[in-house]
Amino acid sequence: MKHIKRKFTLLFTFLLAFSLLLAGCSTSSSKQEKVRIAEVTRSIFYAPQYVAIEKGFFEDEGINVELTTTWGGDKTMTALLSDGADVALVGSETTIYVHAQESTDPVINFAQLTQTDGTFLVARKKPDFFSWEQLKGSTFLGQRKGGMPQMAGEFGLKKHGIDPKNDLKMIQNIDFANIANAFASGTGDYVQLFEPQASLFEQEGIGHIVASFGAESGKIPYTTFMAKESYMKENKETLEKFTKGLYKAQLWVENHSAAEIAEVIAPYFEDTPVELIETVVDRYKSQHSFALNPILDEEEWNNLQTIMEEAGELPKKIDYDVLVDTTLAKKAIK
Missing domain, CATH: 3.40.190.10 (Periplasmic binding protein-like II)
Structure with a gap:
């Protein structure tokens, strides 16, 4: 009888521990916050983003990324403005175009991904x-x-x-x-x-x-993560975690070889030989196209507007502080 009782006690203890483990996993999973990203195209140029997903840097921060390729700047911005996406990955010039239309909810650049033309x-x-x-x-x-x-x-x-x-x-x-x-x-x-x-x-x-x-x-905010001002105010902590995950990926890319990066991002380019991916990554790394951190600085912003003005496409000059918010980026690198 004592033997049976002891076995029952051990079984109960095991089941209790297992249930607590499941509860812990469930709690951890429930803490994952979804961020819907609309990327303007699928490109090796965006390698740090795919690294952040594949290496679990977003997940480590409690962020579950849902990535959609929207194929074009206009479609990407439409997805963002219509709440079809929380965050857009597209050129910073799009925020200037939206602002020129006197939007009541401006789109704000909060984290930079690439810093040269690609x-x-x-x-x-x-x-x-x-x-x-x-x-x-x-x-x-x-x-x-x-x-x-x-x-x-x-x-x-x-x-x-x-x-x-x-x-x-x-x-x-x-x-x-x-x-x-x-x-x-x-x-x-x-x-x-x-x-x-x-x-x-x-x-x-x-x-x-x-x-x-x-x-x-030269250096420009060629591709940045951006969100509507209203979303940023309501989801400040979520975007802070997102930016931390991105920065971890940027550091990883900077400190690893083109071959290692190519191996990680290969699932996103199934029709491209990994050797070719490596060649492309190496070329982008050698010309410093990948931003080393998520901070979009004022000199880059001014260079962007100079290029737009030269092309006759700048609606009007926009001060750096109006459409750029580096608060999250600066917190991420601390």
Whole structure:
């Protein structure tokens, strides 16, 4: 009888401990706060974001990220403004466009992801040596008018004495998704491309990377995490945790090799060989495209507006403090 009683006691103790463990797991799970992110495109350029998800840096902070690719700046901002997303990952210029329309709930940049343009100049023929002068009189496949890639591209051209409107034939009536195909089919002497398409074309002999617009345009808040002002006020602690998770990923990316990063983010690019992902990551790391921390500084903001103004796309100058809030970013790096 004592033996049976002892077995029952042990069983009860085990069940009690197991139930407490389950309760603990349930409590931990219930603390996870969902943040819905709308990313403007799926790109190796956004490697730190995917690292933050895959390495569990967001999860460690109690954040459950729901990531959606919205394919285009207009669609991304529409998702954010209509409450289809909590946070948008897109170019900072979009916040200026929204503000110019006198929005009653402005969109605020709170954490920076990339700090240079992410496109490259690809030539159809490989030159013995490259000079920007070679673009004069050529046909150039550009990006969408008013978008950051196009504005940064024009800024780079002007920096080298090339007038985009008069010194070359600029083609801008092709959808973003079809620009690479148009070039591959024989349209244009030069094209402005994101990775991994630029490196893929180089591998296939379709084109040759001759310059980086990221290196030419300098540091700018090219891609940032942003949210509506109302959401930021109501979810301050959530976004603080989110930014901490992001910063952990930024540090991890800075301190690990391109090969290690490529291995982590490979699930997001199933149709891209991991060796190509590594090549692209290495190229972006070498030109310091990935922001080292989430702080968007005033010099970068002013450079962004200078580029927009040069392109004739700046509705009006906006003071740094109006659309940028570094409070969360500064807390994250402490």
